Structure formats: structure tokens, C-alpha cells
Amino acid sequence: MLYPQPMTRLIHELSKLPGVGPRTAQRLAFHVLTLSDEEVGKLAEALLEAKHKIGFCTICGQLTETSPCATCRDPGRDQTLLCVVEEPKDVIAMEKTRIFKGLYHVLGGAISPLEGIGPEELRLKELLDRLRTGSFEELIIATDPNIEGEATALYLSKILHPLGLRITRLARGLPVGGDLEYIDEITLSKAFEGRTDL
Amino acid sequence: MLYPQPMTRLIHELSKLPGVGPRTAQRLAFHVLTLSDEEVGKLAEALLEAKHKIGFCTICGQLTETSPCATCRDPGRDQTLLCVVEEPKDVIAMEKTRIFKGLYHVLGGAISPLEGIGPEELRLKELLDRLRTGSFEELIIATDPNIEGEATALYLSKILHPLGLRITRLARGLPVGGDLEYIDEITLSKAFEGRTDL
Numbered sequence: 001m002l003y004p005q006p007m008t009r010l011i012h013e014l015s016k017l018p019g020v021g022p023r024t025a026q027r028l029a030f031h032v033l034t035l036s037d038e039e040v041g042k043l044a045e046a047l048l049e050a051k052h053k054i055g056f057c058t059i060c061g062q063l064t065e066t067s068p069c070a071t072c073r074d075p076g077r078d079q080t081l082l083c084v085v086e087e088p089k090d091v092i093a094m095e096k097t098r099i100f101k102g103l104y105h106v107l108g109g110a111i112s113p114l115e116g117i118g119p120e121e122l123r124l125k126e127l128l129d130r131l132r133t134g135s136f137e138e139l140i141i142a143t144d145p146n147i148e149g150e151a152t153a154l155y156l157s158k159i160l161h162p163l164g165l166r167i168t169r170l171a172r173g174l175p176v177g178g179d180l181e182y183i184d185e186i187t188l189s190k191a192f193e194g195r196t197d198l
Numbered sequence: 199m200l201y202p203q204p205m206t207r208l209i210h211e212l213s214k215l216p217g218v219g220p221r222t223a224q225r226l227a228f229h230v231l232t233l234s235d236e237e238v239g240k241l242a243e244a245l246l247e248a249k250h251k252i253g254f255c256t257i258c259g260q261l262t263e264t265s266p267c268a269t270c271r272d273p274g275r276d277q278t279l280l281c282v283v284e285e286p287k288d289v290i291a292m293e294k295t296r297i298f299k300g301l302y303h304v305l306g307g308a309i310s311p312l313e314g315i316g317p318e319e320l321r322l323k324e325l326l327d328r329l330r331t332g333s334f335e336e337l338i339i340a341t342d343p344n345i346e347g348e349a350t351a352l353y354l355s356k357i358l359h360p361l362g363l364r365i366t367r368l369a370r371g372l373p374v375g376g377d378l379e380y381i382d383e384i385t386l387s388k389a390f391e392g393r394t395d396l
Contacts, residue, residue, distance in 0.1 A: 002293065003261065003290060004251070004261055005263070006244070006247045006251045006252055007248055007252055007261060009244045009247065009248070010245060012244075013244040013245075014241070014244075016241075017226055018225060018229050019222065019226075024217065027216060027217070028215055028216065028217075031216050032245055032248060032249060033252060035249070040249040043212070043214075044242035045242075046204070046208040046212075047211075047241060047242045047245075049207065049208070050204040050205055050208040050227065051233070051235060052235070053202070053204045054202050054204055063201065063231070065202045065203070065204065089224065089228065095200065096200075
């Protein structure tokens with residue numbers, strides 16, 4: 001005798017989630033049995049609703065219930081600034097700062113030969129179309145500060161320079177609140193290179 | 199602009215799961231969006247099905263779709279042996295060994311004053327009823343080898359000794375495949391105490 005079939009099935013489905021192994025799946029499944037019918041119903045419904053209602057904005061590529069998304073439709077956003085990020089969650093991170101008031105473009109990833117992701121897998125055609133037809137004056141490249149993000153930033157700057165707009169990238173340096181002795185050498189050397197007058 | 203409402207809702211529901219914080223919930227929610235409608239449907243259905251179809255065996259307390267469970271109904275199991283465990287998953291662990299052919303009794307936990315779990319929270323009345331009306335000759339206490347499990351085992355042996363059956367417990371000793379130098383002193387001292395002739 002092992003688990004009843006619906007339990008085995010739930011463990012199997014849960015273990016397909018990222019970072020969830022068989023042990024965690026078992027723990028989650030047991031937890032589900034301790035919830036009320038209503039709580040399980042809410043979780044199941046949230047899964048289905050999110051999957052069915054959320055799509056990508058046809059302009060910027062951000063997650064949205066309606067396309068174009070609220071940001072792309074907002075006339076109050078600065079139509080001359082375009083910030084290029086890798087993933088939808090990067091837009092959320094940027095918005096939380098409340099600093100940036102321009103528009104976004106989500107690439108949908110970064111160039112990574114190891115994972116078989118080349119430029120053609122990214123939303124580059126859409127980016128070029130926007131830059132050609134829009135009124136953008138500055139393109140801010142905000143890819144991740146890792147190898148794939150750097151490669152993507154260099155590739156973008158190479159293909160976009162002919163368009164003649166200002167291309168910038170986010171500053172590299174010390175993370176605020178960090179402890180100098182624990183900061184890696186590469187970040188520290190970038191912080192030296194980019195030092196500013198006080 | 200933050201996430202679309204269905205996404206926020208899904209992240210909220212996922213973060214209620216044990217061991218799932220806001221970051222993990224976000225990662226899981228993004229993963230859900232990358233799945234096909236069919237895959238999300240299967241996960242949601244598995245949640246609802248497990249919750250609706252699985253209950254506890256009225257005899258042994260194990261998870262089951264039908265009560266009494268398959269083990270309790272199986273005439274091929276040794277009706278003279280009863281193994282007491284804390285949780286339904288302990289039954290699964292025991293069954294995987296294929297050594298034990300008797301019946302089980304799931305307590306539903308262990309005595310833990312710190313967590314406010316006393317003997318009255320466990321399935322002890324059901325255990326006493328089974329021992330009085332059944333044909334059991336030996337009771338094997340297989341609670342967890344930790345403080346709560348030990349306390350529960352001692353409590354059980356105290357209240358059950360008057361019934362006159364043989365009461366045993368699982369051996370303490372070196373875990374097979376372990377490395378002697380990494381084994382804690384308490385386990386090692388238990389292994390000394392319980393040493394057997396070769």
C-alpha cells in the first residue's frame with residue numbers, strides 16, 4: 001500500500017514545479033489535505049485564473065490582463081525614454097523604485113549560447129519597430145549584471161547605435177547597505193572605475 | 199503599475215504554502231504562466247481531487263479514498279501485530295521496507311507540550327478500543343526518534359502495559375550507510391547500549 005491515487009497524482013503534479021522535489025511535493029500535498037475545501041478551491045482557482053486571464057502586452061511584452069498594458073496606454077509616461085529589461089519581473093522591480101517614468105520593453109530573456117538562446121529568441125524585431133516608429137530619444141539598457149545580461153547589452157548597443165539615439169546602461173557599483181569587505185572584486189573594480197566626485 | 203490582479207492573487211495564494219515565501223511564490227507563479235492550459239488544469243484538478251477524495255481511515259487513521267483502508271481490510275495482514283506511528287507518511291515509509299506485515303495505527307502526531315499537543319489530541323481512544331477488541335499480541339511503537347516521539351512512546355508504554363501485551367519499539371543505532379565520525383553522540387551511545395553479538 002502506498003498513497004491513495006489522488007495523493008500520488010497531486011505529489012506528481014506538484015513535483016513538476018521548479019525547485020520542488022519529491023520530498024517538498026509530499027510536504028505540500030500533506031499541507032493541502034489540512035486546508036479547508038474553500039482554501040484549496042481558492043488556490044486552484046487562482047492558478048486557473050492567472051493562466052487564463054494573463055497574457056503579454058503586444059507592445060512592451062509585460063504581463064497584463066489587457067493589451068496594450070496600462071503603462072503603454074498611460075499618456076503621463078515619458079514617451080522619449082525606453083528602458084529595456086530581460087523579464088517581466090524586472091519591470092516590477094523598476095516600478096518599485098518610482099524613479100523611472102518612461103516606457104519599458106521586455107526582451108523575454110538574455111542571449112545565452114549555453115542555453116541555446118540567440119538574438120532571434122528575444123523580442124528584438126518589436127524593439128526595432130518601436131524605436132523606428134516611436135519618439136524615443138534615449139534607450140536605457142537594464143539587463144541583468146551577469147554574463148548573459150552583459151552580452152545582451154553589448155549586442156543591443158551594437159545593433160542599435162546606427163539609429164542615432166542616446167544609449168545608456170545602469171551604473172555598476174556598490175550595493176547600498178552592503179559591507180565593503182564582502183563585496184566581490186569585480187563589483188569593487190566597477191565601483192572604482194565609475195567613481196564620482198564628491 | 200505592479201502585477202496584474204490575477205497574478206498578485208496567485209502569488210498570494212501560493213505564498214500561503216509551507217516553506218514558500220514571497221520570492222518563491224513569485225517564481226512559481228511565473229512558472230505557471232509558462233505552462234500550457236492543460237498542465238495548469240491538471241495541477242488545479244489534482245489539488246481539488248486530492249482534497250475532495252482523500253479522507254482518513256476510521257480504523258487506523260491512514261489516508262485513504264475508502265474507509266476502512268486497503269490495509270485494514272486485507273485479511274493477509276498479520277492481525278496480531280500493531281505498529282503505532284505518528285503520521286500517515288510514516289506508514290508509507292514503513293510499507294516501503296516490505297518487512298512489516300501487520301496492521302498500523304496512526305496517532306496523528308506526538309505529545310508536545312510546547313506545541314500544545316497533549317495525549318487527548320492523539321488517536322489514543324481509538325488505539326485502546328482496537329487493542330481491547332482486536333487479537334493483537336504485540337504492539338510495536340514506531341514514533342519518531344526525537345524528544346516528542348520518545349515522550350509519546352513512554353506515555354504509550356505506561357498506559358498500555360496493564361493490557362498485558364508485548365510492547366516493543368524500533369531499535370536505535372547506527373544508520374546504515376552512515377559515516378561513524380559524523381554520527382552524533384546520542385545515537386552512538388544508543389548504538390553502544392544496544393550492541394549485539396556477532
